Amino acid sequence: MIYFDVTIIGGGAAGIFAAAVLAEKAPHLKVIVLEKANRPLAKVRVSGGGRCNLTHRCSSITDFVKNYPRGGRELIGAFHRFGPAETIAWFEHHGVPLTMLENGCYFPQSDSSADVIRALLQCGMNVRTDSEVAGIHKTEAGFCVQLVSGEQFSCKKLLIATGGGAFVHGIGHTVESCVPSLFTFSTADQEFTSLAGNVIDNVRVSALGCKAEGALLITHCGISGPVVLQASSFGARRFAENRYVFEMKINWKAAMNTEQVFQVLEQFKVSSPKKRTGTWSPIGLPSKLWLLIVKRSGVNEACEWGSCARKMLRQIAAQVTDFSLAITGKNTHREEFVTCGGIRLKEVDCKTMQSRLMPGLYFAGEVLDIDGLTGGFNLQAAWTTGYLAAQSISSVNLDEAACAAPCKPNHPTPSRRIGTQNPSSRLSDCVAPADYR
Numbered sequence: 001m002i003y004f005d006v007t008i009i010g011g012g013a014a015g016i017f018a019a020a021v022l023a024e025k026a027p028h029l030k031v032i033v034l035e036k037a038n039r040p041l042a043k044v045r046v047s048g049g050g051r052c053n054l055t056h057r058c059s060s061i062t063d064f065v066k067n068y069p070r071g072g073r074e075l076i077g078a079f080h081r082f083g084p085a086e087t088i089a090w091f092e093h094h095g096v097p098l099t100m101l102e103n104g105c106y107f108p109q110s111d112s113s114a115d116v117i118r119a120l121l122q123c124g125m126n127v128r129t130d131s132e133v134a135g136i137h138k139t140e141a142g143f144c145v146q147l148v149s150g151e152q153f154s155c156k157k158l159l160i161a162t163g164g165g166a167f168v169h170g171i172g173h174t175v176e177s178c179v180p181s182l183f184t185f186s187t188a189d190q191e192f193t194s195l196a197g198n199v200i201d202n203v204r205v206s207a208l209g210c211k212a213e214g215a216l217l218i219t220h221c222g223i224s225g226p227v228v229l230q231a232s233s234f235g236a237r238r239f240a241e242n243r244y245v246f247e248m249k250i251n252w253k254a255a256m257n258t259e260q261v262f263q264v265l266e267q268f269k270v271s272s273p274k275k276r277t278g279t280w281s282p283i284g285l286p287s288k289l290w291l292l293i294v295k296r297s298g299v300n301e302a303c304e305w306g307s308c309a310r311k312m313l314r315q316i317a318a319q320v321t322d323f324s325l326a327i328t329g330k331n332t333h334r335e336e337f338v339t340c341g342g343i344r345l346k347e348v349d350c351k352t353m354q355s356r357l358m359p360g361l362y363f364a365g366e367v368l369d370i371d372g373l374t375g376g377f378n379l380q381a382a383w384t385t386g387y388l389a390a391q392s393i394s395s396v397n398l399d400e401a402a403c404a405a406p407c408k409p410n411h412p413t414p415s416r417r418i419g420t421q422n423p424s425s426r427l428s429d430c431v432a433p434a435d436y437r
């Protein structure tokens, strides 16, 4: 049994950020990060297509949390303590100048996630890789953590930052059912997917009571784009309950209702009576999509506008604002994929990220029932919750805890402090910042 003051399970964004903050705020504490993969921060490395969209513009926390379909309300206080502004300051202070794009997304100026990873690991921390945790249990003095290999660690404070994982189901906390969020939809409607490549701005989609607005991309197998990712996030649970088979309604002109479209068509009938209905869109939609809309309205595409009865105009207008698409499944978005669900937030004090059920146990990151839209919101939640957990742990006097721990270290430290010259008994398990250059 090896003793650490603090054990962090999971070397992702949340766990490593917590370790970095602890290394700076409480360097006297013995902290270890146990990571099952052979390197920490795998998702951060690939995030934002390798550029790492690490947070988002925030003019008010109240508006910022609207980007979290789950956990937004609970994060209000947390973001006031450590939000986007503090994140930007932290990374810039640690040598990662950032740049904000027009859409509000923040990236490293270098456009490389490697710089974010280097800044985090350079804070100096013990990360033990290839160390999958099989289970944890409460002891009198704290916790006992058991690896799949059979090795055991004891600690006073335990931070779970595994992004998910089977063993969180056995620790006495309620786990909200986990389903994917941020994905795209597929359809078997080949006439529709033959329009692949068309991007339509300002579309409204609605399905199973969930609505979203934004740009939509028609793909070779279905629909994608910001509006679809947003809908998949807000409706994650309902779509999963329906096994991703349902009818989606699309308003191709989100700014207009059926009556307004009808009026535009009536004016067009007067101004261009000789034009054919299927050849040109009076409301600025791509021509092939317009042709499909006219066909599905039941109006002959060769019919001249001048000979269209008002009823026919209404049929076309209805297709524009209430287009039906049969969704037959989901695809994973190529760049971003998060889990909806996790540890129930009511059971966690969101000021400190400490369990309300088990003192000394903390949670951070995606293992919690928190998930955001695309744009840097998910990493922001990981930084925030990781920071608050570390802040809370660092403010507790653990000296007494160390004395009270039943198991004292009886092995050499199994990993070394990254960024220092300390030798280690398991150097091969450790990751040096140089690996990320």
Ligand SMILES: Cc1cc2nc3c(=O)[nH]c(=O)nc-3n(C[C@H](O)[C@H](O)[C@H](O)COP(=O)(O)OP(=O)(O)OC[C@H]3O[C@@H](n4cnc5c(N)ncnc54)[C@H](O)[C@@H]3O)c2cc1C
Pocket: 009, 010, 011, 012, 013, 014, 015, 034, 035, 036, 037, 040, 041, 042, 043, 044, 046, 047, 048, 049, 052, 053, 054, 055, 131, 132, 133, 134, 161, 162, 163, 164, 165, 334, 335, 336, 337, 338, 364, 365, 366, 367, 375, 376, 377, 378, 379, 380, 382
């Ligand atoms: C391809 C992709 C691109 C993304 N791009 C962005 C982006 O640009 N911006 C953004 O905001 N979000 C992005 N996200 C989402 C974001 O990366 C995650 O929300 C964030 O990384 C979650 O951090 P985390 O530390 O909670 O979990 P994770 O990053 O999942 O880290 C958890 C860690 O715990 C380890 N672990 C799990 N179980 C165990 C165990 N039993 N024992 C030991 N270790 C264990 C895992 O190996 C992992 O390293 C992206 C996600 C993906 C998949």
